[in-house]
Amino acid sequence: MKTPQVEKKSTLTKSIVPLLTLIILLLMVAWLAGSFDSKVTPGFNQPAALVAPTTYTVKSTPEAIFEAVAASISAKQATIISSRLLARIDKIKVRSGDTVNKGDVLITLENKDLSSSVIEASEQVNAMEARHIEAKQNYTRATELFNKKIVSKFDLDKSKADYQSSKAGLTAAKQSLAQAQTTLSYATLRAPINGKVVDRFAEPGNTAQAGAKLLSLYNPLSLRVEAQVREQLALTLTQGQHITVELPTIKHSLMGVVEEIVPAANTGSRSFLIKVSLPYQENLLPGMYARVLIPAGQAQKIYLPQESVSHVGQLNFVQVVINGETQKRFVRVGTQSKKEFVTIISGLNDGDIIMTPQ
The missing domain is CATH 1.10.287 (Helix Hairpins)
Structure with a gap:
């Protein structure tokens, strides 16, 4: 049989547990409703300052254009050393790359x-x-x-x-x-010119045949460029004209002078042989590749600031302003011909207004 105190305690526990459960539920609902978060006074935030974009009006400019023609470097003064006699070679005093002066002894025969x-x-x-x-x-x-x-x-x-x-x-x-x-x-073979030995084709003890080449020489001061130029461009050149010669191997450009224009066209390619003299360059050697830039008239070119051209993958586009609205227009971009400017090959015309972001 339960005592009165136990019965009273049991009744109190039964009434407190539901009350605590209700309080916990109310607190959870209030927390989910954001009642415990900090409140912001109603009103409007100050808008961020807008940066006004600038515009750029497209205008083409006339510019000289050049046609690059493949060429090779050759020596104006080059010679082959050979013997007039049938005799055994006694001494050869030079090797490839040696520099010789006119009159120096190169080879002696028995x-x-x-x-x-x-x-x-x-x-x-x-x-x-x-x-x-x-x-x-x-x-x-x-x-x-x-x-x-x-x-x-x-x-x-x-x-x-x-x-x-x-x-x-x-x-x-x-x-x-x-x-x-x-x-x-x-029996004593001497250097006929000042120059450099290109190659040697015999050794001491060999028999020198009359007319057979023994050494080859060239004068480094007489290097020039030879190119086959199509007749339409070749006929516009004149002797003494200055043209640009590019040397991709040494990443350098030189100003050459048209020295000779062979007055007969190659019937197969319909081109003329053009010879352009070059100033002395230590790194140049006969046979090296070069490009001759032949003037080919003028063309209208369009340049845009680099920041006005956007890129998506391999596609390039600009924002063109038309009737107060901007439209995306794809363009073909060339090389960076000028500082901070790129060449536009197609897609724009004179007078177009381009939106350039700041």
Whole structure:
């Protein structure tokens, strides 16, 4: 049997639990309704300051255009060193890349037999000179005796013939000596120009064939550009005209002078060979690739500030103002020809107004 105190406590617990549950539910509803969040006084926020965009009026400008023509560098002064003799090579004193001066010895050939020929010819000259002196003295003496009527006309004519024969023999001996000396000089091959050795095609001990190339040289100061230019452009060029030459390998441009225009067209390509001289450049070598910029008239070009062109992937567009409203228009963009400007190839016309954001 329960006591009165226990019954009273049980009744109190049964009444408090529902009340606490109700209070918790009310607090949760109030929290979800935002009753515990900070409140903002009703009113309007101050609008952010707007940046007014600027406009740019499209205007094309005339500009000279050039046509790039593929070309190659060549040397105006280039030579092949070869022998006039059939002889064994004794020495080769240079290699590819060496710099030589005109007259420097490049190659020497064996010349013992040629030296002997020179000595023999020299002795022959000495013998003929002695004979010539004797014949001259005899002719002088015979002339004096003939004047004194001591010798006959026959003796005078004979001494004269001997004198003339010795004179002719002396001349022939001297010519033989000169020829032998010239032939001996062929055994020493010298540089015909100031230049640089391109390649060497033989080694000491090889037999030099007459006419076979042994070395090749070129003058670095005589480099020029040669290009085949289509006839429509070639006919507009003149000798002495300055044109731009691009050298992609060394990333450099030079101003060249039209030195020669071959006055005959290539029947296959209908082009003319143009030769353009270049100032000396240490890095240039024969055979290098170049581009010649040939003037090809004028064209109207449009330039826009870079910030006025937007990009979506590989597409480019600008905001064009038409009747007070902006419209998106796609354009073709070229290279950056000027600082902070890009070239517009197509999509815009003179007078178009472009919206440029700040």
